[in-house]
Amino acid sequence: MAQGVWVVAEERDGEIRKITYEVVSEGRRLADALGQDLTAVLLGSSMKEKAADLGQYGADKVLVADDPRLDPYTTDAYVTVISQLVKANEPAVLLMGASVQGKDLSGRLCARLDVGMAQDCTVFEIQDGNLVATRPIYAGKAYAKVTFENSWPQLATARPNVMPVNEPDSSKSAEVIDADFTLDDAELKTKVVDIIRDAAGKIDLTEAERIVSGGRGMKGPENYEILEKLADLLGGTVGASRAAVDAGWRPQTDQVGQTGKVVSPNLYIACGISGAIQHLAGMGTSKVIVAINKDPDAPIFQKADYGVVGDLFDVVPALTEEITKYL
Amino acid sequence: MNIIVCLKQVPDTETQIKIAPDGQSIVQDDIKWVMNPYDEFGVEEALRLKEKFGGEVTVVGLGPKRATESIRTALAMGADKGILICDDALEGSDSLATAKALAAVIKDLEYDVIFTGQRGVDEDMGIVGASLAEFLGIPQLSLILKVEMAEDGQSVKVQRPVEGQTLVLESNLPVLITAQKGLNEPRYASLPGIMKAKKKPLDEKTLADLGIDPSEVGQNARKLKTLELSSPPERGAGKIVEGETSQEKAAALAKLLHEEAKVI
Numbered sequence: 001m002a003q004g005v006w007v008v009a010e011e012r013d014g015e016i017r018k019i020t021y022e023v024v025s026e027g028r029r030l031a032d033a034l035g036q037d038l039t040a041v042l043l044g045s046s047m048k049e050k051a052a053d054l055g056q057y058g059a060d061k062v063l064v065a066d067d068p069r070l071d072p073y074t075t076d077a078y079v080t081v082i083s084q085l086v087k088a089n090e091p092a093v094l095l096m097g098a099s100v101q102g103k104d105l106s107g108r109l110c111a112r113l114d115v116g117m118a119q120d121c122t123v124f125e126i127q128d129g130n131l132v133a134t135r136p137i138y139a140g141k142a143y144a145k146v147t148f149e150n151s152w153p154q155l156a157t158a159r160p161n162v163m164p165v166n167e168p169d170s171s172k173s174a175e176v177i178d179a180d181f182t183l184d185d186a187e188l189k190t191k192v193v194d195i196i197r198d199a200a201g202k203i204d205l206t207e208a209e210r211i212v213s214g215g216r217g218m219k220g221p222e223n224y225e226i227l228e229k230l231a232d233l234l235g236g237t238v239g240a241s242r243a244a245v246d247a248g249w250r251p252q253t254d255q256v257g258q259t260g261k262v263v264s265p266n267l268y269i270a271c272g273i274s275g276a277i278q279h280l281a282g283m284g285t286s287k288v289i290v291a292i293n294k295d296p297d298a299p300i301f302q303k304a305d306y307g308v309v310g311d312l313f314d315v316v317p318a319l320t321e322e323i324t325k326y327l
Numbered sequence: 328m329n330i331i332v333c334l335k336q337v338p339d340t341e342t343q344i345k346i347a348p349d350g351q352s353i354v355q356d357d358i359k360w361v362m363n364p365y366d367e368f369g370v371e372e373a374l375r376l377k378e379k380f381g382g383e384v385t386v387v388g389l390g391p392k393r394a395t396e397s398i399r400t401a402l403a404m405g406a407d408k409g410i411l412i413c414d415d416a417l418e419g420s421d422s423l424a425t426a427k428a429l430a431a432v433i434k435d436l437e438y439d440v441i442f443t444g445q446r447g448v449d450e451d452m453g454i455v456g457a458s459l460a461e462f463l464g465i466p467q468l469s470l471i472l473k474v475e476m477a478e479d480g481q482s483v484k485v486q487r488p489v490e491g492q493t494l495v496l497e498s499n500l501p502v503l504i505t506a507q508k509g510l511n512e513p514r515y516a517s518l519p520g521i522m523k524a525k526k527k528p529l530d531e532k533t534l535a536d537l538g539i540d541p542s543e544v545g546q547n548a549r550k551l552k553t554l555e556l557s558s559p560p561e562r563g564a565g566k567i568v569e570g571e572t573s574q575e576k577a578a579a580l581a582k583l584l585h586e587e588a589k590v591i
Contacts, residue, residue, distance in 0.1 A: 072494070075457075075467060100489040104469045107457025111423060116550030119452045132554065137450050141344035142353065143557045144450075151550035189466035190502075193484065194495035204490035210590075234591065252472070252509030253488050258340045258448055259364050259508050267590040278340040284559055288588045290580065296567075305565035306583055308576050318577030326585040 002152040004089070005031040008082065008096035008105070009042040009054065009062075012072070016042075016050055018165075018207065019097030021057050023158050025166040026124060027095055028058030033126040036092065039063055040174070043081055045071035048176065055174030057166050065179040069188060072195070076188045078105050081181045083112045088180070091153045093131050095124075098157035099206070106157050116148045118156040120262070122285060124163075131156065139258035139281035160206045161264040162285065203237040205256060210236030210267045213256055213283070214244055217272015217293065217312055221249035226313070227271060230320045233327065239263065241273045257282035271312045275300030292316065328380035328480050330373040331441045333387050333429055333459070334366035334401060336394045337449040350555040362397040365444025368506035371513040372474055373442050374405045380480050382439070383407045387432055389417065389425055395529065402524035403516030409529040416534055419546030422450075426458035428544060431537040434463060438501055439480070445470045445505040453505075460503035468496055469505040 007027040009020045024040055031038035040059040042051050044066070051062040065081050082105075086094065096102040098120040110117035122143075123134035131154040132147045148154040205211060212231040214224055224238060231238045240250035242257050256263055258278040268286035272293060273279060280303055283289070291304035292312045301307040308315050338344070338358045345354040362370075373384045384406040388394045391413065398409035412428050420428070433441065441460075446453030453469075460467035472493070473486035483502060487494045516524070534541055542548060568583065570576035584591045 075469075100470055100487065103453050104457065104467075104487075107454040107469065108461050108467060110454060111426060111458035111461035114423070116421065116423070116552075117452070117454055118551055119454065135451075136559070137556075138338070138342075138344045138353075139340075139448060139451060140559055141342075142346060143559055145554040145557070146551050147554055149550055149552050190468060190496050190498040192494050193497045196486075196493040196495065198491050198493070202491065207490055252507075255508070267584070267588075276341070277343065281340075284562065288584070288590050289562075289565075290584070301567070302564045303562050305562075305588065306580055307565065307567045308580055309567060310573050310576055314573035315577055318574045319580060322574075322577045322581035323584070323591055326581060326591050 002090045002092040004036050004091045005034065005038050005093040006091040006095070006153065007038070007040050008094070009040050010097055010099060010101055011042065011044045011047055014047065016054070017099070019099050019102070019160050021165045022160065022163040023095050023097050024054055024057040024059050026158055026163040028166060030093060030124055030126055030131070034092070034129065037061065039091065041065070041082065041085060041179070043070045043078060051176045052173045055172045056168035056170055059174040062174045062176050063179045064176055065181055067183060069183055072192050073101050074188060074190055074192065075104055075108055076190060077183060079108045079112055080183055080187050081179070082109060084181045085179055086113060086153060094153040094155045096157050098159050102157045106155060110155055113155070115153065115155050116151040118146050120159045121156050122159050122162050124156065124158070130154065136262070136285065139262060139278070140284045141277070141281050159262070159264060205237060205239050205254065205261045205263050208237040208263070208265050210234040211239045211256070211263060211265045212236060212269045212271065213239035213241065213273060214271045215241035215273030216243040218244060218249065223313070224250065226316045230269070230316055233320055233323060234267070236265070241279050242276070270300050270304070271316055273300055274298045275303060328376055328382040328439045329437045330376055330382065330384045331387055331433055331436060331438045332366065332369045332373045332384060332401065332406065333441065333443040333455070334370070334397055335363050335388060335390055335447055336360040336397050337363045337447050340364070340448060346556045346558055351553055353556070360393055362400055363444045363447050365446060365448070365506050365508065367513040368508065368510040369442030369444055370401045370404055370406060371511045372506060373440070374514070375511065376440065376476060380476065385410065385436060387429060388412070389428055398529060399524050400516060402527045402529070403520040404514055405520060408527055411529065411531050412537070413531050414534045416541035416545045419549065420544045421549045421551050422452045422454035423458055423550060424544040424548055426455045426462055428534070428537065428539060429455070429459050430462035431539055432532060433459070440483070440500060441503040443503065443505050445507050456503055456505035463503070465501050465503055466498045467503045467505070468498055470507045471504050472507050472509050474504060474510065
């Protein structure tokens with residue numbers, strides 16, 4: 001009988017990523033609901049010393065797979081190792097973050113293990129001993145509540161920035177266990193040949209706590225500077241609507257919406273964005289939404305917690321100035 | 328270079344989604360069905376590779392009869408032939424069953440590269456591409472923004488943006504690539520293209536043709552069960568921040584964000 005909750009930790013450049021703390025924290029809640037242990041699986045090269053700390057967030061055990069071929073992440077190496085560990089230990093639940101890595105990994109892993117997979121979930125609960133997940137579909141225009149049928153482990157990914165992180169308890173430490181696995185070079189078919197780093201300090205939209213987004217109302221790429229300024233002040237990042245990206249004002253990686261990124265920051269400030277349905281779909285799970293738009297009838301105001309009807313070129317700099325008073 | 332592109336039809340992204348009374352599906356009336364936007368990037372990239380390296384582009388779709396339209400669109404853009412996997416028993420299949428059915432057709436075709444969209448903008452799962460690669464035993468390169476084929480057509484270098492950086496990945500062929508938005512700007516079908524597309528071969532395959540037992544696919548074979556669909560939690564319109572000037576409005580907003588919303 002499958003037993004235990006597992007989460008896959010995510011590391012980059014030797015550091016544990018924030019999404020890991022989110023899934024460990026969520027995994028703890030699920031493990032408690034099931035009355036079972038929580039195990040984090042940490043793959044990488046020389047990551048062992050970081051492992052015990054995952055206990056502070058709720059992991060009972062950390063299974064460490066240490067191999068230079070596990071850093072940086074590649075699909076083949078991770079799928080090979082994780083599928084072996086899962087088959088040997090038979091966990092009931094297997095969670096990971098719906099980061100780019102998690103999406104790449106989970107898609108292949110579910111086929112290797114021949115199990116159902118729930119992508120990009122926003123709520124997990126245990127009902128009758130089974131994992132029930134809620135996931136936005138049609139980019140959030142509808143929600144699906146799903147569960148698993150004759151499928152172990154119950155595999156799901158958690159949307160970044162949604163699950164609360166437990167307050168770390170420094171008195172706790174996880175039991176660190178060396179994982180037993182084999183990895184054959186012949187299985188490693190793709191390789192990372194280069195890593196191009198974004199401008200220093202640029203926070204990815206999916207991980208940002210605060211986003212200042214600009215749309216058609218920005219009138220041109222040169223005007224995003226006022227949004228950059230506000231975003232910098234807030235420790236956030238700048239996003240864009242499809243209209244702004246299609247006009248070539250902002251890079252594709254900045255697009256929020258159904259054919260862009262789906263984001264869940266604490267604060268989303270939409271500037272000069274009318275609120276096309278495909279944009280609303282991409283930011284509807286933000287905790288607080290602010291809309292700044294000249295047009296009082298813009299649909300974005302129907303979704304905003306706070307709306308300012310006005311010229312963004314006046315309001316945004318004024319807001320930047322006013323917010324300074326509270327920081 | 329022979330290239331396969333997988334595609335599906337999805338509701339146009341401007342569609343309002345309504346939940347059907349059964350709570351298990353969406354209301355299908357008045358939906359404008361279009362080629363999944365991410366699949367369109369796959370079609371375009373395949374055509375560009377064909378233009379450079381020669382060979383054939385085959386489009387493989389799975390879905391009801393209406394998906395034929397999207398395959399014809401791809402043929403009008405310049406693809407050479409189409410295959411539609413169409414069988415009532417496939418209705419309600421989950422991603423794994425879909426990938427199995429696609430694999431059953433594709434395993435008998437000659438290919439160097441397979442493109443799929445990085446996800447369908449309907450169920451937003453993003454699993455079919457990777458699972459298909461697994462079933463075919465070939466590597467996958469997912470969420471790809473740039474494809475650079477080696478001059479000798481034996482290997483490919485691609486770019487995958489991840490949070491805060493871009494990975495440059497390399498693989499030998501054959502390989503499956505899932506397309507991210509920004510990979511290219513898909514062309515429109517030309518009028519001559521549309522005329523020619525009518526004469527291009529488009530085969531239909533049933534499960535029996537593929538040797539798949541209907542019990543392996545469809546609603547009853549789902550490993551992920553939908554308990555219910557619901558509308559997103561209502562997010563009623565909030566406050567309009569009042570003020571005589573922009574400065575006053577900004578001051579009132581900053582105060583609300585600090586004191587009421589507590590986000591700054």
